[in-house]
Amino acid sequence: MNQLTVETLHVPTMAEMIASGEEPEILFWVGCAGSFDERAQKITRDICKILQHVGIKYAVLGTEETCTGDPAKRAGNEFLFQMQAMTNIQVLNGYQVKRIVTACPHCFNTIKNEYPGLGGNYEVIHHSQLIQQLIDEGRLKAEGGESFKGKKITFHDPCYLGRGNGVYEAPRKALEILDAALVEMKRCKTNGLCCGAGGAQMFKEPEKGAKDINIERIDEALATEPNIVAAACPFCMTMLSDGVKNYNKEQDVRVLDIAEITARANGL
């Protein structure tokens, strides 16, 4: 069993790699939440552990990474978006990046769909797709770690992964190998209900209404009586965790990212 701790985690940057004449197989685009948000940082580290565990040569941009511009674009600030996009594309193209894995569906969507028109053409996957690929190739299993056998898990589809890009099966694949009881919420897959953070809502107060969207969503998640609510987006993570906290259910219901679940199942 490969017991990795934070101490043994080595995160190579693109600059270091190039300086030592190496080329990574894939660039890990961490994203702002994954870099700065304490909760999301744990997910970031788990993705690194998975990459290291399966022996994929990867790198991050580190301080050379900046916001993809997604929240600016969804809020209507196309100038700021394109400034960010072109700056990032210069860096990515400078390093001749070909493959990118992101930890955030918003970064994933933006780089995959909106960067090509501005000169940034890469093969972009979300970390749930990477996990699916590794499982399919037999490189990643669910062994040597926490057992999820019989645990009830419900997966919340992030809008920009699901409806935005039609990725519904990859995150479920990561859960299916756990031998857990996968339960679907009433509104799932194409009908999935937003967590309330998209479209730059993460960065503002909601308009007045009868209820907060994340509460509506967590009500539905809790109705499945889950042990774990699985997420695949740092913004959903915040919204769903807040929802669980709202009902003081943190002790009974864990909100975990697909990457965290995978890492735990493998004892990483």
Added chain:
Amino acid sequence: MIGQLIFLSIVIVAVVFFSKNVRKIGRNIKLGRSIDRSDHFSDRLAVLLKVAFGQTKMVKRPVAAILHLFVYVGFVVINLEVLEIVIDGLFGTHRIFFEPLGRFYGFLIGVFEVLALLVLVGVILFYARRNWIRLRRFKGVEMTQWPLTDANTILIAETMLMIAFLIMNAADYRLQQLGVSHYTSVGTFPISGFVAPLLPDSEFMLVAIERFCWWFHIVGIFAFLNYLPYSKHFHILMAFPNTYYSNLQPKGAFTNMASVTNEVKAMLDPSYVPEPVVQGSRFGAKDVADLTWKNLMDAYTCTECGRCTSSCPANITGKLLSPRKIMMDTRDRLTEVGNLIDQHGKDYSDGKSLLDSYISREEIWACTSCNACTEACPINIDPLAIIMELRRFAVMEEANVPTSLNSMFGNIENNGAPWKYSPADRLNWAKS
């Protein structure tokens, strides 16, 4: 002969009036900005066949899907009968297709009658869902008196047309049984055969009933045709072009504004020579003419079913935003702008605009851009694209943004992240 002349004049008036209104709607749609959707012919055709003809997106709500299928198939197939009625009307013939079709004609009549009955069932249940069961989907701030009346008008008109059609056949059938000349026996009438015994025995009365229903049915159809351009029911025609011109990109992909690309490139590289961009002078949309023609076509295609609104997270949780209202407001404003152009010429301004006069700031800022509305629409209407254009105008032309979003913009500009963290700390997660 007089009948034929009256009929001919009704046809001419109906066709002329209808084409005038359709041309006007076409003109209004062309007020929008250009967007290229002339590509990918076969992909577009596939979407048209699947989504419009195949009704694949309707099935998410199975009850409505089946009832709608009855009415839709009935509408398309019974139109073959209308062709015969028009020929009969113009040339004074009676059931002209019987001779060439022979026994197959009887089969067709049977199909039409069964469909007419299914249309009746569908339409009556639709009426019940709206008026007696009162489904939540048919309520909302935008469902004011006119949209409700419009919906009921359509359902009542369709009911009357189908009843007239069946009674006409019933009377005809009785006259055929009586062996009245002109009314050649053409086969069995599987549905109206049950109505026939209820009719009077007098030949005179039967002819009167048959003629009245014949005229009522066909004049009703022409009237209905001319009602369409004023009604949400226009979707029966617009659904086809609208799905053909669907957005083929992944839903998450938003358009990159070429006008902005030019300016950003020039900022980043002073030696860059901007490409000429054919676009309005405005960033984003304040009024309907700032939207693309596809956004405007969407507006005329909307039949106010409310699937978008009932799946919108903002609306579900009691916010003011309703994607259906976005579409209805766009259509109503566009109709208004079109009428103003007709009355006062092209450059007239009434001082109103889509944003603020119709759609409020509160609505556009409540959107989570989750694409539930575009996923829910059975004919690929995109309310989100309109919301985004209105946001772009508010941000880039007016700098009128919720304060917290302004801070987010500032953070991205200065720190490269939407929160106030130093870019130098970006890799700290790897060190802790």
